[in-house]
Amino acid sequence: MNLNATLIxxxxxxxxxxxxxxxxxxxxxxxxxxxRAKKIADGLAAAEKAKTDLANAEKKSIEELRSARESxxxxxxxxxxxxxxxxxxxxxxANRIIAAAREAAAGEADAAAQKAKDALRDQVAQLAVAGxxxxxxxxxxxxxxxxxxxxxxxxxS
Amino acid sequence: xxxxxxxxxxxxxxxxxxxxxIAHHLTFLNSSGEPQKELVxxxxxxxxxxxxxxxxxxxxxxxxxxxxxxxxxxVPGRFQAAVEILVEMVADQAxxxxxxxxxxxxxxxxxxxxxxxxxxxxxxxxLPLDLLPRIWEGIYASAGHDPHHAYMRVVPTADINAxxxxxxxxxxxxxxxxxxxxxxxxxxxxxxxAPFGDKLILAPFNxxxxxxxxxxxxxxxxxxxxxxMFAGELIFMLIALMGAAWTGANLPSFLLAFGHIxxxxxxxxxxxxxxxxxxFIFMMLTLVYIGxxxxxx
Numbered sequence: 001m002n003l004n005a006t007l008i009x010x011x012x013x014x015x016x017x018x019x020x021x022x023x024x025x026x027x028x029x030x031x032x033x034x035x036r037a038k039k040i041a042d043g044l045a046a047a048e049k050a051k052t053d054l055a056n057a058e059k060k061s062i063e064e065l066r067s068a069r070e071s072x073x074x075x076x077x078x079x080x081x082x083x084x085x086x087x088x089x090x091x092x093x094a095n096r097i098i099a100a101a102r103e104a105a106a107g108e109a110d111a112a113a114q115k116a117k118d119a120l121r122d123q124v125a126q127l128a129v130a131g132x133x134x135x136x137x138x139x140x141x142x143x144x145x146x147x148x149x150x151x152x153x154x155x156x157s
Numbered sequence: 158x159x160x161x162x163x164x165x166x167x168x169x170x171x172x173x174x175x176x177x178x179i180a181h182h183l184t185f186l187n188s189s190g191e192p193q194k195e196l197v198x199x200x201x202x203x204x205x206x207x208x209x210x211x212x213x214x215x216x217x218x219x220x221x222x223x224x225x226x227x228x229x230x231x232v233p234g235r236f237q238a239a240v241e242i243l244v245e246m247v248a249d250q251a252x253x254x255x256x257x258x259x260x261x262x263x264x265x266x267x268x269x270x271x272x273x274x275x276x277x278x279x280x281x282x283x284l285p286l287d288l289l290p291r292i293w294e295g296i297y298a299s300a301g302h303d304p305h306h307a308y309m310r311v312v313p314t315a316d317i318n319a320x321x322x323x324x325x326x327x328x329x330x331x332x333x334x335x336x337x338x339x340x341x342x343x344x345x346x347x348x349x350x351a352p353f354g355d356k357l358i359l360a361p362f363n364x365x366x367x368x369x370x371x372x373x374x375x376x377x378x379x380x381x382x383x384x385x386m387f388a389g390e391l392i393f394m395l396i397a398l399m400g401a402a403w404t405g406a407n408l409p410s411f412l413l414a415f416g417h418i419x420x421x422x423x424x425x426x427x428x429x430x431x432x433x434x435x436x437f438i439f440m441m442l443t444l445v446y447i448g449x450x451x452x453x454x
Contacts, residue, residue: 004201010322026266035230
C-alpha cells in the first residue's frame with residue numbers, strides 16, 4: 001500500500017487511453033450503430049409506405065375495373081342503340097325504295113296501257129276505214145277523208 | 158491459483174514460510190529492485206504494475222480498434238456485434254447519467270476505456286497465482302540475480318497507485334467539467350454556497366464540506382477497487398498455502414490439496430463476478446461523479 005510515482009504515470013497512461021478511445025474507437029462504432037438504426041428506421045418506413053401504396057393500388061385497380069366495366073356497358077348499350085337505329089334506317093330506306101319502285105312500276109304500266117290503247121285506237125280506225133271501204137266498195141280518197149278519220153280517232157279516244 | 162506441486166518443490170528447495178511466501182507475492186517490482194520501505198516515495202515506479210497495465214490497456218484498445226476500424230452499418234459479424242453490445246451498454250449508462258450530449262462524446266469513451274481496461278486488469282487474477290512470478294523468477298535467476306528478489310505482481314488493480322491514479326484522473330475530469338459547465342465564477346460560488354446555504358457565515362463550512370466530498374469520492378473510488386482486488390489476490394494466496402503445505406503422501410496433505418482445489422475453484426468462480434462487478438462499479442461511479450459535475454447543487 002505504498003504510494004509512488006506509478007500513480008502519476010498511471011494518470012498519464014489512463015488519459016492517453018481515453019484519448020485513443022475517444023478518437024479512434026468510439027466514433028466509428030457509434031457511427032455504424034447510428035447508421036444501422038437509421039437504415040432500419042428507413043426500411044420500416046419504406047415497408048409502411050409500400051403497404052399503404054399497395055392498399056391504394058388495390059383500391060385504384062378496383063376503381064379502374066369498375067369504371068372499365070361501366071364504360072364497357074355504356075359502349076355496349078350505345079352500340080345496341082346504334083345497331084337498332086341502323087336497322088331502323090335500313091328498314092325505312094327499304095320501304096322508301098319499295099314504294100318508289102311500286103310507283104315507277106305503276107307509272108310504266110299506265111304508260112303501256114295508254115300506248116296499247118293508242119295502238120288499238122289506230123287499228124280500230126284503220127279497221128273502220130277498211131270496213132267502210134268494203135261497205136262502199138269504192139275507193140275512198142285517203143287524203144279527202146283524212147280529216148274524217150282523225151275526227152273518228154279523236155272520238156274513239 | 159497456484160498449483161500445489163509447484164509450491165511443494167519450492168518449499169522443499171527454498172522453504173519459505175507462509176509469511177515469507179505471501180510477503181514475497183505482495184511486493185512490487187519497483188524501479189529500485191528492492192521492496193519500497195517508505196509509505197510515499199515519488200522516486201520509485203512499480204514496473205510490474207505499469208507493464209501489465211499498459212500491456213492490457215493496449216491489447217484491449219487494439220481489439221476495440223480492430224472492431225471499430227472494420228465497423229459496418231450493415232449486418233455486423235459476431236465480433237463487431239460483441240463490441241457493439243459493450244459500446245451500447247456504456248452509451249446507455251452514459252445517456253442516463255450525463256445529460257450533455259457534447260460531454261457524452263468524451264465521457265462515454267472514457268467510461269468504455271475504464272470498463273474494458275479495469276476488466277482486463279482485474280482478470281489477471283484468473284491466471285495461476287504463481288505462473289507469471291515463477292517465469293519472472295526464472296528469467297531473473299538466469300540473468301544472474303538472486304531469485305529471492307524477483308518480485309512480481311500481476312494484478313495492476315491490486316496496486317493502490319493504479320486505482321488511485323485512475324480515480325484522480327476521474328477527479329481531474331470532474332473539476333474540468335465543473336469549470337466548463339458552471340464557469341469558474343459559478344463553480345467557485347457553488348463551492349462556498351452549497352450544501353448549507355448561500356450565507357457568508359456558512360461559506361467556510363460549505364467550502365470545507367465540498368473539499369471533503371471531493372476527497373472522499375476520489376479516495377473511496379480508488380480504494381474500493383483496490384481493496385476488492387487486493388483482498389481477492391490475498392485469498393488466492395491463502396488458498397495456495399493449503400497446497401503448499403504438502404509434506405508427502407499422507408492424509409493431511411491430500412486433504413489440504415483437495416481443499417486447495419475446491420476452495421481455489423470456488424473463489425475463482427466467485428471472482429468472475431467480482432472482476433466484472435468491480436469494473437462495472439468503477440465505470441458507473443465515474444459516470445455518476447462526472448454527471449454530478451454537470452449539475453448544480
